[in-house]
Amino acid sequence: MIHLYKSTALPVAGLSGFETPLGEEENAIQQTVHRFARDVMRPIGRQLDRMTPEEVIAPGSPFWTAMFEGAQLGLDPRLIAQFPPEMAIRIESLVGEELGWGDPGLAIAMGVATAPLMMAHAVGNQELVDMCTNKIGCWMNTQPDRGSDAAILQREELGAGGRQPVGNVTAKVGADEIVINGQSSAWISNGSVAQVALAYMAADYGDGFYGTGEKSTFTNGIAMIIPLDLPGISRGKPLDKIGQRALPQGEIYFDNVKVPKRFAIALQDDYLGNLASTWSYAGTHMSQVFVGAARAAFELALAYCHERKQGGIPLIDHQMTQLRLGDMLRRLEMARAVARRSLAYARTSPQSHPYVTAQAKVSVTEEAMKITHEAMQLLGGNATTREYPIEKMFRDVRSALIEDGENYVLTSRLGVLAGKLYQNGWTRE
Ligand SMILES: Cc1cc2nc3c(=O)[nH]c(=O)nc-3n(C[C@H](O)[C@H](O)[C@H](O)COP(=O)(O)OP(=O)(O)OC[C@H]3O[C@@H](n4cnc5c(N)ncnc54)[C@H](O)[C@@H]3O)c2cc1C
Secondary structure (H helix, E strand, C coil), rough: CCCCCCCCCCCCCCCCCCCCCCHHHHHHHHHHHHHHHHHHHHHHHHHCCCCCHHHHCCCCCHHHHHHHHHHCCCCCCCCCCCCCCCHHHHHHHHHHHHHHCHHHHHHHHHHCCCHHHHHHHCCCCCCHHHHCCCEEEECCEEECCCCHHCCCHHHHHCCCCCCCCCCCCCECCCCEEEEEEECCCCCCCCCCCEHHHHHHHCCCCCCCCCCCCHHHHEECEEEEEEECCCCCCEECCCCCCCCCCCCECCCEEEEEEEHHHEEEEEEEHHHHHHHHHHHHHHHHHHHHHHHHHHHHHHHHHHHHHHCEEEECEHHHHHHHHHHHHHHHHHHHHHHHHHHHHHHHHHCCCCCCCHHHHHHHHHHHHHHHHHHHHHHHCCCHHHHCCCCCHHHHHHHHHHHCCCCCCHHHHHHHHHHHHHHHHHHHCCCCC
């Protein structure tokens, strides 16, 4: 059916671009989060970007203001999930996008802060829920010698004769107690400030770290929620890095740390499924956040092209500039569509998979990088100074190509998945 228009008036466009009409609640939520992103996250994110990692986490730092005020918004994913599925997915997307538009580093800090609590709810353990409520959380999975290798789900991802390494933080699982030793990677988001960790590691259940037969190339694993004030836990120096400097990162050290076994949320056979669930959850958030980050760069370039004149006219009136802005906007719309599709799949499919959400994270962050790169190019020499926020946006987005899984590795794993699906009959009818 052809929808008849009376004119060629400008299309309806909102904060989130060419959006189908938002309902009253959706609009109110988007506006509330947008105000928070504009008035709190942006100024604080820029302030934190110029501070040392030690200053970022010091008492009185604006980091705590952003985290506190963010928590006051009441953006509990469980409340959002009570809306009808399509609406819940859209609200989750709108929220993630606005937070990423405000400051991607802070958006990640706020998102990962609730990961242990979300997992405690998912497994339905009230003691763990109480332990994680109103606490800053982190997701501890990677280790110095177990980066991409920390999230291997298929044997085909290991080199010929290769084995998943045990890594640098391990658990010895007893009848009632788990003893942890070693250190996480320095990349743990919120690692230097977290009070609870959703932790994944290789585990020895009494027969060593590796399984037998088919499982002999994988380490046995354990997932648990760890209160980070237990004796034997210490932190590394907060990480100094190029991008997302508002996000505190750092190692967590374990010296014979004794954790009650009832804090475990997944043992041996449930381990990979549980890891997959957390990773899918993280991947969907990453996608929304970096749509927002890409939008921030696009908007900055669009405004600049209306201010800056060259060749006697504003940049926006040059055909080549119009082409470049059009290309950025098209990529932004594409990234948003991919992010939402993968979120819808993760929330509604009976069997999602972290490589599916991860492929969206790859697409979104690759597009965000192209958009941010082009925005820098459009700002000319000004882009290279610290007076304009584009250099920060560029650094923030650049880190995302490695964060939550390095993009080439994730793409190759999608290829492994395609092969497995084909071998299982997919596309062969
Ligand atoms: C901003 C940020 C936030 C992060 N937050 C967290 C967090 O909250 N929790 C957490 O646990 N971790 C976190 N990480 C860690 C992140 O998940 C890892 O950095 C990422 O998975 C890559 O691991 P790696 O850095 O050890 O790189 P490596 O795995 O060492 O990869 C290095 C290079 O080798 C290549 N490579 C690796 N394996 C293969 C292979 N099998 N075949 C071919 N090439 C390969 C990769 O493509 C890459 O280019 C974060 C990282 C960043 C940057």
